[in-house]
Amino acid sequence: MDDLDPITLAGTRPKGKRPYFFQDPDVERVLSIAMVIAMEHAVTRQRLDALERLIESKGVATRAELDQFQPDADAEAERTTWMQAYIARVLRIVQQETEALESGTKEPPLADLIAQMRDDH
Template identity: 55%
Template sequence: MSLPLALDVASAKPAGKRPYFLEQEVERVLGIAMAAVQELAVARQRMDTLERILEAKGVMTREEIDAFRPDADQAAERGLWMQEYLVRVLRIVQQEGEAIAADARGDIRSEEVAVELSDRA
């Protein structure tokens, strides 16, 4: 996935105002932390699966995996992945910045349209 595509995917959000149940700043940090936790949990499960299969088939040991050092191309690919990952994890900060910019431009939000339409009924 390219960085521009990752930015588009990370920007996807439901219409309407984000509900907050705690202080907004606490919710923001919690959202970031939970995104990281989710990513890590999935990665750990997949990594464990791969290591067990490789070891069971006699392809390589876990020690060989631990000793691996990426070459320049592999390191660059990992760097791109890291940028895409950070975009996903920090999505809430980006979306809040976009909301602030939309307010500054005077953009109309979907919830405002809904209120206006319901007032007419």
């Protein structure tokens, strides 16, 4: 059992309709969105911690200096573009369900959604 990849297991999908854990599909969508945000935040927090520790250990800047950083116009524009792409990823489930309803197709398997999220990073 130790050789099993938990991400792969989480992405496996039984035959038939997508399993729902709550009776209300809107609650299910909100949960999916919250889980995407939680996953994004956890990865970002780990990377930020690593960067701050490396920067401080090499004497480049202190954490206080990092906290006081003000981006220039170009950096702010890049941040805005990134934020728009991030929100699109967070709301992907809503977009995909809307597209599926409009085209009459089925939702993509959860494994495909996880793979897409991995590719976005």
